[in-house]
Every structure is written in C-alpha cells, then in structure tokens.
Amino acid sequence: MFTARRKIQKDKGLEPTEFEDSVAQSFFDLENTNQELKSDLKDLYINSAIQIDVAGNKKAVVIHVPFRLRKAFKKIHVRLVRELEKKFSGKDVILIATRSILRPPKKGSAAVRPRNRTLTAVHESILEDVVTVQRLLGSV
Numbered sequence: 001m002f003t004a005r006r007k008i009q010k011d012k013g014l015e016p017t018e019f020e021d022s023v024a025q026s027f028f029d030l031e032n033t034n035q036e037l038k039s040d041l042k043d044l045y046i047n048s049a050i051q052i053d054v055a056g057n058k059k060a061v062v063i064h065v066p067f068r069l070r071k072a073f074k075k076i077h078v079r080l081v082r083e084l085e086k087k088f089s090g091k092d093v094i095l096i097a098t099r100s101i102l103r104p105p106k107k108g109s110a111a112v113r114p115r116n117r118t119l120t121a122v123h124e125s126i127l128e129d130v131v132t133v134q135r136l137l138g139s140v
Helices: 018-033 035-041 067-075 077-087 119-130
Strands: 048-054 058-065 091-097
Touching: 018 035, 018 048, 018 077, 035 077, 058 067, 067 077, 067 091, 077 091, 091 119
Parallel strands: 058 091
Antiparallel strands: 048 058
C-alpha cells in the first residue's frame, strides 16, 4: 500500500514532524493527481521540511531533498514549486539539497577533504539552490 509516509525519509529512524507529514502528503497528492508530474515524482522523496518567517509577515517553506536526487528535482523544479505554492497558499517554497560539511583534516593526516564538503562550498551551493537560475537576474 502506498502512503504519503514513503515520500519522507528521515535520518536514523527519526519521526517526521506534523508539518513534514503535511508536506509529504502534498507530494503524494501531486503524484496521484497531476499527470505531468506523476512519472517524475514516483521515485522522489524529501529529507525534511521547515517553515520559516520571512520579512513582511510572510512565511516560506524550505524543503530539504537528498543530495543524490537534486538533479531529478532540478528537472521539475519550476512545475513542482508552482504546484506546491498553490497547496501552501501565500507561502514561498524553496528546495534545497541536503549537504554535509566535513571538518578540516588533522595535522599530519593523509586524508584530503573534497572541495564540495568545505564550509564555504556548502554555503555557496545552498545560496545557489535558493537563488535558482530562473530567478537569477545577476551575480557578482
């Protein structure tokens, strides 16, 4: 039996919050009702979702998606955000890939930290996720 619960996968058995369940239910509803997104959303899921306050008494929904699925989400980003903004009326929806930051290696260690796991690279990547290509007017 397919349920909305399979649309959210938390780390290490953590239970999703009530808001995360509502976002997962929205994903499940979109998969079942929207024919153009159905095939794309079939294998996609989210890690977490939070609601934040933005200036001007507005709210935004930040949805964390798995890093490995970010390209699949990018393909349907515009349509998915448009549909989710309809479901969460009056709220902006932002999709961000879940990334991890590794600490610098110890002195004398032979381990090399990948560039995409540094603090700066992760923060730049999150900024790129927030300011997507569709909304970008200019960059420095």
